[in-house]
Amino acid sequence: MARVCIIGAGAAGLCAARHLLVEPCVSQVDILEQAGQLGGTWVYTENTGYDDFGLPIHTSMYKSLRTNLPKEIMGFPDFPIPESEKSYLPAKDMLAFLQMYSDKHGVTEHIKFKHHVQLVIPKQTESGELWNVSFKDLTTGVSETREYDYMFVCNGHYNTPFIPDIPGLKTFEGDVMHSHDYRVPEIFTGKKVLVIGAGPSGMDIALEVTSVSTKVILSHHLKEQPKTVFPENLIQKPDVVKLEGGKAFFQDGAVEEVDVVFLCTGYLYNFPFLHESCEIVVEDNCVEPLYKHLVNINHPSMCFIGVPYYVCAFSMFDLQVRYYVRSMNGTFSLPTREQMVEHWEEEKQDRAARGYTKRQAHMMGPDQEKYYASLAEEAGTKTLPSVLTKIREESSIRFLHNLKHYRQDIYKIIDDDTYEIISNGTREILC
Template sequence: RPRVCIIGAGIAGLTSAKYLKDEGIDFTVLECAYYVGGMWRYESSRTYDEFHSILHTAMISDLRLNIPHPAMELPGYPMPKHLHFFPYAQTYYYYIKSYAEHFNLMEHIQLLHNVTSVRREGNVWKVIHDNVLKNTVHEDEYDFIIIGTGHFSNANVPKFPHEELFKGVILHSKNYRVPTIYENHRVLIVGAGTSAWDIIIDMLKYAKTVVHSHHSKQNIKTKFPDQYIRKPDIKEYKENGVVFVDDSYEEIDDVIYCTGFNYTYPYLDPSCGLTVNKDHVLPLYKRLVNINEPSMVVLGLVRRACHVVALDAQVRYTTALLKGDFKLPSKEEMMNVWQKEVDNINCNGRPMSDLHLLGDKEDQYYRELSDESGIERVPPVMSKLRNVSNETKLENLFTYRDYIYEMIDDKSFRRTERVKKRERLDGKVAESIVFVADDG
């Protein structure tokens, strides 16, 4: 059996550890932080932990999950039944931590070991990692590398003209923690991704005005209070405000960029055979396997998917590969498959970042992984659950978490409106709808 190095002890790393342990495969997990759980751990500090290591968390203090917890459960470890269907992120972090403890994964994890180099030499991988606590350097050899460090640590920070003139405070959502410090402030939020909407809902409770700059084509049907002001993209900064591309102007005290994160794997040597750009990594077979060096996989790069479900499928595929349950196609065949994906993107004028996009092809992706490796297929209901939950979110960002989601079988689930006691007394009846997934 191969010697496996898992880099990172977040959800990807812990899930990998659990499956490899079940199969008796020799592995070690290297984690740069002093805890497991990755980005899900909340830290009030914005930059460094107590060991002077850079924090990789972007967690907001009162954040709640934005997808029902049936799509966030870790393999073989159901969430407690008493939990809200959209629990707080800090509750979810303790669930992740208890997962590692329940399956005795901690004995395989080296905390405070920062990987600084991964290179290919002959038929082995050489991994150099620093023991942050003891200030020692180690080099080990492995046969297989699983990269599970995610892509939510390196902030993508845009630049706009005359930004240096602005007298207010500019930060990235990675460094946002609590809304209370913005009481009566005029705050500009840039971007329309998940973090932007979470922060806006948070901020509306305290800020004087929330100016929202974005160019998203999402059909947001939510009705916002008067303090919410929609604006197009930024044109330039002034001392006390911002000019937008429609030449309108707003006075602003604080700016929060919710502009996503860059892919970054600074420890990868050129011998690894991967090209890492800020919004895509290539070449990868099945959005996972390093085509040039197939004994390396990169987990969790997919977007617009049930992230935990996708990770689980990718890890099960990888475990089956390590067990020898199936063989990968030849390098030439894998490259041809990948090149067709690239050609399709280029022909349609889409960005290369779409190499990692699943969206309405999420269930198809799971089916492909299953067909090739023989692993159990992800139930079609999971993709349907994500789609319905997202549509519900667009309908009303303030109330979309007020629903109960009950799984019926592999293809269907029931969504029931949560009715408050006072509403029940007034005669309101909970709306309940059954959704059925297309089996493809």
């Protein structure tokens, strides 16, 4: 009977626990959560910097955030988000959904809240590999070490800011801030703000900040120029070449005076609790060596749930967990170490040949449906319906070209391949 440790009680950790708790081969499930509540990145707090225990604030949630994907593709395969009039929900509704999911499946009572994971070390025994996990109860200050058979790493990857290497950034005379610490737009009142990065949060926040700022400069290198009509006080610029004094210099030769450099440049994968003997390396945001972005090739009794991005996240977590649990209970066997290494190397070469950089090692997007199918096929389980990826793609296009109004669209899934969308009162069925 297996003892399992799950690090993190966000959506990935909750999903892992939900499946492990009903698995006959599992005798113990401990979920270690640093915060005082479940939900991970969906928890909103006005606090930034460090918490009461001197640990970095985990969440990057800002006050006005609504999902950038419709709820119809954000639930779990066996636990959809309840029906409502809107497709795009506020963060508090997503948090309430995760609480409901956790309570329904008896997960909440297994969460050790305010428990900080300090160190994870593999331990070789005669019967196989075990894991020593050291963690601290932040309330009592007491640390302990427990032994487990399997490790599920579910700590998310939207909490450690990525700071780009821009000449002059460290000596910039104005303010420098990362979106991780953004909560409300009022802090930018009357200022000229340079927003660097046009991912979902960069675009969203840039638009929100126009309501209080004198000028917003959105710097990005999107291959496809957004068709969104922005307010007059927002202009778009290519990448920043350098910062000097209080000025920003751009690739097109333009120079702008700015008060704030606001970095919406994404996040780093970070596993500070993994001892080097876990043999996981993160370099240029590529986590390796992982088989199928999931299994630690050097120590296959450790898995990472939720590493790929540009995916249908909660459904992918569910599929990854189902895959891995089936390898635990003997439904299928993972390939040999040599076979896993070969697969990982071939995939990296294939992605490089198609133009992916190392930093994009875990980006799925157009590859996601193929990835889901590969997991399901190997594990002999059900893949995700194609309608999920179709809606995700449709929503992403509308986000780019109609940022102001795309969240008014309403989606409805008709079957595994077909969906309906109501936009501006017009109903359209797509497949």
